[in-house]
Amino acid sequence: MCHQSVGLVARHAEAAGIPTLCMTSALDITRAVNPPRAAFLDFPLGHTTGKPREPELQREILIGALSSFETMTAPGSVKELPFRWSEDEGWKAKAFAEGDERAARHDTPQYQDEEDRRRAEQGGPPSCPVCRS
Amino acid sequence: MGPVDYIPRIRDNYARLGYKAYNWVEHRDTAPWAPLCKPLSECRLGMVASGGIYVAGQVAFHHKDDTSIREIPADVDTKDLRATHFAYDLSDARTDPNVVFPIDTLRRLVREGFLGGLSSRFHTFMGGIYSSRRVTEDLAPRLTGRFREDGVDAVLLVPV
Numbered sequence: 190m191c192h193q194s195v196g197l198v199a200r201h202a203e204a205a206g207i208p209t210l211c212m213t214s215a216l217d218i219t220r221a222v223n224p225p226r227a228a229f230l231d232f233p234l235g236h237t238t239g240k241p242r243e244p245e246l247q248r249e250i251l252i253g254a255l256s257s258f259e260t261m262t263a264p265g266s267v268k269e270l271p272f273r274w275s276e277d278e279g280w281k282a283k284a285f286a287e288g289d290e291r292a293a294r295h296d297t298p299q300y301q302d303e304e305d306r307r308r309a310e311q312g313g314p315p316s317c318p319v320c321r322s
Numbered sequence: 323m324g325p326v327d328y329i330p331r332i333r334d335n336y337a338r339l340g341y342k343a344y345n346w347v348e349h350r351d352t353a354p355w356a357p358l359c360k361p362l363s364e365c366r367l368g369m370v371a372s373g374g375i376y377v378a379g380q381v382a383f384h385h386k387d388d389t390s391i392r393e394i395p396a397d398v399d400t401k402d403l404r405a406t407h408f409a410y411d412l413s414d415a416r417t418d419p420n421v422v423f424p425i426d427t428l429r430r431l432v433r434e435g436f437l438g439g440l441s442s443r444f445h446t447f448m449g450g451i452y453s454s455r456r457v458t459e460d461l462a463p464r465l466t467g468r469f470r471e472d473g474v475d476a477v478l479l480v481p482v
Binding site: 204216242247259 | 323325326327328331344349354357361362378379381386402404406407412415424426427428431443450452461462463474475477480482
């Protein structure tokens with residue numbers, strides 16, 4: 190649902206006059222929501238802008254995607270980026286088990302680690318007061 | 323092999339778990355359109371990412387239709403970024419946040435002159451929001467208001 194939410198935000202901003210570009214790794218969800226511009230990266234979810242610790246690849250991906258701002262002319266265009274996750278595409282079969290499982294959801298903050306919780310609860314470095322609500 | 327089809331996959335998962343089918347948003351209209359009026363090398367770019375990124379010291383997102391927003395300073399130290407989410411494998415995002423929040427990549431593209439500059443802050447949220455109405459009526463207007471405050475020429479959106 191992340192891809193849907195992001196597409197909806199893009200449509201709203203664009204309608205307000207702000208040009209947008211959505212990255213996507215879930216082409217069917219993005220095509221359904223129909224954002225103004227999108228760049229499709231055929232990678233497993235959780236890698237919408239590249240592989241970890243591969244800054245050159247990350248750079249090429251963003252240049253390929255962002256250049257769409259200057260080249261796309263039709264609303265609803267999707268650029269398919271020419272990068273592959275791996276030679277074989279075994280990850281696509283495994284991906285079936287991922288995604289939204291409707292597992293138990295907690296309405297309390299879910300910290301990456303306990304140190305983060307301690308810092309946030311003690312009022313750590315500056316953070317937006319609005320966001321704390 | 324073509325792209326993974328997530329809509330049927332999620333529908334089948336829901337059916338297996340006994341939930342009713344999710345109503346995906348489907349727009350068949352012509353999408354809104356605002357052309358970029360100057361080259362990227364003169365543009366100030368904003369970014370919003372839905373992968374549950376926050377900065378150490380901020381309150382983390384929760385996992386139950388959280389529509390709150392975190393503000394990430396554009397000069398944040400990358401090693402202070404954290405990720406929390408229920409719907410994707412976080413291990414790579416925690417190793418290198420640039421896979422879902424390309425902060426170092428964008429800063430590099432500014433240094434190289436590909437982009438004119440960056441917004442002084444970026445915005446993150448938890449994208450797994452079940453209610454599309456809450457996104458359209460609540461989250462999206464708040465984010466658009468922030469883009470306006472930020473004075474950005476264009477916005478990159480990164481889901482997971």
